[in-house]
Amino acid sequence: MxxxxxxxxxxxxxxxxxxxxxxxLIMHLAPGDITTTEAGFNPKASEESRQKLRQLYHLxxxxxxxxxxxxxxxxxxxxxxxxxxxQRPVFLEHKDEKGNVSKxxxxxxxxxTLLINVLSLALIIAVALPLGVISSLYQNKSPxxxxxxxxxxxxxxxxxxxxxxxxxxxxxxxxxxPISGLHSLGYEHxxxxxxxxxxxxxxxxxxxxxxxxxxxxxxxxxxxxMLDVLHQDxxxxxxAKGLPENAVVYRHALRNAMLPLITILGLSIPGxxxxxxxxxxxxxxxxxxxxxxxxVLMRDFPVIMGILTIGAALTLIxxxxxxxxxxxxxxxxxxxxxx
Amino acid sequence: xxxxxxxxxxxxxxxIIATVLLLxxxxxxxxxxxxxxxxxxxxxxxxxxxxxxxxDGLGRDVFSRMLFGARISLLVGFVAVGIATVIGVILGALSxxxxxxxxxxxxxxxxxxxxxxTFFLILAVIAFLTPSIWNIMIVIGLTSWMGxxxxxxxxxxxLREREFVLxxxxxxxxxxxxxxxxxxxxxxxxxxxxxxxxIASAVLVESGLSFLGLGVQPPQASxxxxxxxGKEYLEFAWWLSLFPGMAILLTVLGYNLLGEGxxxxxxxxxxxxxx
Numbered sequence: 257m258x259x260x261x262x263x264x265x266x267x268x269x270x271x272x273x274x275x276x277x278x279x280x281l282i283m284h285l286a287p288g289d290i291t292t293t294e295a296g297f298n299p300k301a302s303e304e305s306r307q308k309l310r311q312l313y314h315l316x317x318x319x320x321x322x323x324x325x326x327x328x329x330x331x332x333x334x335x336x337x338x339x340x341x342x343q344r345p346v347f348l349e350h351k352d353e354k355g356n357v358s359k360x361x362x363x364x365x366x367x368x369t370l371l372i373n374v375l376s377l378a379l380i381i382a383v384a385l386p387l388g389v390i391s392s393l394y395q396n397k398s399p400x401x402x403x404x405x406x407x408x409x410x411x412x413x414x415x416x417x418x419x420x421x422x423x424x425x426x427x428x429x430x431x432x433x434p435i436s437g438l439h440s441l442g443y444e445h446x447x448x449x450x451x452x453x454x455x456x457x458x459x460x461x462x463x464x465x466x467x468x469x470x471x472x473x474x475x476x477x478x479x480x481x482m483l484d485v486l487h488q489d490x491x492x493x494x495x496a497k498g499l500p501e502n503a504v505v506y507r508h509a510l511r512n513a514m515l516p517l518i519t520i521l522g523l524s525i526p527g528x529x530x531x532x533x534x535x536x537x538x539x540x541x542x543x544x545x546x547x548x549x550x551x552v553l554m555r556d557f558p559v560i561m562g563i564l565t566i567g568a569a570l571t572l573i574x575x576x577x578x579x580x581x582x583x584x585x586x587x588x589x590x591x592x593x594x595x
Numbered sequence: 596x597x598x599x600x601x602x603x604x605x606x607x608x609x610x611i612i613a614t615v616l617l618l619x620x621x622x623x624x625x626x627x628x629x630x631x632x633x634x635x636x637x638x639x640x641x642x643x644x645x646x647x648x649x650x651d652g653l654g655r656d657v658f659s660r661m662l663f664g665a666r667i668s669l670l671v672g673f674v675a676v677g678i679a680t681v682i683g684v685i686l687g688a689l690s691x692x693x694x695x696x697x698x699x700x701x702x703x704x705x706x707x708x709x710x711x712x713t714f715f716l717i718l719a720v721i722a723f724l725t726p727s728i729w730n731i732m733i734v735i736g737l738t739s740w741m742g743x744x745x746x747x748x749x750x751x752x753x754l755r756e757r758e759f760v761l762x763x764x765x766x767x768x769x770x771x772x773x774x775x776x777x778x779x780x781x782x783x784x785x786x787x788x789x790x791x792x793x794i795a796s797a798v799l800v801e802s803g804l805s806f807l808g809l810g811v812q813p814p815q816a817s818x819x820x821x822x823x824x825g826k827e828y829l830e831f832a833w834w835l836s837l838f839p840g841m842a843i844l845l846t847v848l849g850y851n852l853l854g855e856g857x858x859x860x861x862x863x864x865x866x867x868x869x870x
């Protein structure tokens with residue numbers, strides 16, 4: 257297991273280098289350099305902020321030096337300070353000479369997005385797993401057909417549109433759920449059960465919206481995986497030796513069908529993180545997605561570059577966790593047996 | 596083509612897409628109003644016989660804007676996927692044909708691209724450029740070629756070991772001939788299927804970007820930016836939200852049905868789940 261882990265960690269190095277290269281490339285995509293107006297740099301921006309940007313990314317140095325310094329920034333997780341008037345540090349908190357602590361922007365936003373993503377993943381597993389199993393057990397009969405329709409619609413429905421409709425129906429027309437922010441006014445004065453309930457109400461629609469694609473995708477994936485497994489010889493054997501159908505389905509088939517699910521869930525993390533932009537900016541939830549969206553609108557480059565890098569790092573960590581879980585669940589992987 | 600359309604999924608998908616395509620092409624003939632004509636006396640009118648889908652906050656006819664918005668959606672879908680497919684086929688072919696270090700480098704590049712959340716990547720690029728319909732198409736294309744690359748690579752790896760390819764090689768066929776006469780034509784089905792499915796997701800991404808104000812810029816109409824208005828007037832004008840959303844849903848559904856149907860009809864391996 258340790259050897260497998262080390263090997264897996266080693267493979268992350270070229271990926272990290274690649275990510276640094278891609279992000280460096282994006283920074284230099286703009287015609288000329290990023291402080292020119294062609295690049296969308298605010299023409300009213302002062303010479304001072306232009307200088308600041310040049311200094312931050314060492315735009316006056318040769319390219320190779322710039323890249324080296326960018327690598328150093330990534331390695332030390334120091335993405336500079338925001339261009340916004342509050343000038344807060346992009347990632348981690350910073351203490352100035354007078355001992356004033358200013359909190360990092362990503363540091364504050366990250367837990368919120370992680371919470372939404374974890375809840376989304378939980379919802380996806382809780383709903384899509386049974387749907388997929390039911391679908392496979394009733395292959396081509398009406399439950400399967402109904403679930404297939406759900407899957408196709410789930411893939412096609414624009415999340416932000418469904419969010420608008422739910423906002424209107426549950427928030428405006430009926431006033432059942434709040435449609436903006438993470439907490440209500442006066443949240444600080446509530447006892448903890450009321451706080452939990454308040455947060456849950458704020459997160460209900462956003463979590464549902466961000467899990468939409470996953471719900472459809474994972475249902476389909478579980479269905480097809482189950483169908484594959486149900487036609488394997490060991491299932492026929494299990495049935496032949498007279499096991500009750502429930503034991504065949506849940507102990508023998510489902511366990512094997514769930515193995516690749518671990519990987520797929522790991523792979524769905526970048527989609528979830530990226531998808532947080534729409535849900536969070538629509539519902540004014542102060543997570544990574546909204547932070548990123550605001551940064552793009554304001555062309556707050558240090559924040560953009562910071563979130564891009566942290567987002568990629570999160571994906572790598574997610575995939576690593578998925579691989580570890582897979583190795584833990586499947587002895588063939590951790591012993592390095594192939595096939 | 597006949598075989599493809601014998602599949603009911605593909606038939607439905609084809610019908611939907613053909614309808615949208617027709618409406619988009621004939622938009623100037625069908626549209627009852629100029630899509631950009633502002634009418635201050637007729638703002639936020641509910642759907643009626645005069646305005647089938649009502650009017651927006653500037654009094655523009657929503658039905659006319661929807662028709663012209665269809666053009667944008669289709670154009671972005673085709674061009675973005677065209678770019679992604681060209682890149683994907685070239686890289687996948689190189690990877691699967693030459694293997695070795697070429698394969699290694701290209702596959703690591705794919706891994707890197709897949710590890711950056713796509714929507715973040717797209718938004719970051721747009722932040723450094725300016726949002727316009729052309730930039731959107733290029734950016735979506737440049738960030739969605741990884742699936743095709745893996746697909747073409749896998750096809751090439753397996754086809755390369757097949758007897759007809761080995762015999763052509765033994766007879767002295769050069770690499771170019773092997774790739775273009777033998778390997779590529781035999782990989783066409785999965786490429787077509789993944790392109791059709793790719794258009795579906797490109798349409799979704801474009802509408803999302805336009806909705807956020809980072810895609811097609813007003814006054815040019817797109818389904819996404821009509822929805823931005825829908826959000827603005829959520830409490831007073833349901834028609835501004837309902838119709839563009841339905842249009843996106845139907846179009847994406849159409850492409851997905853067509854893609855899945857084509858896969859079922861053309862790819863014998865995909866039917867293994869239909870015992």
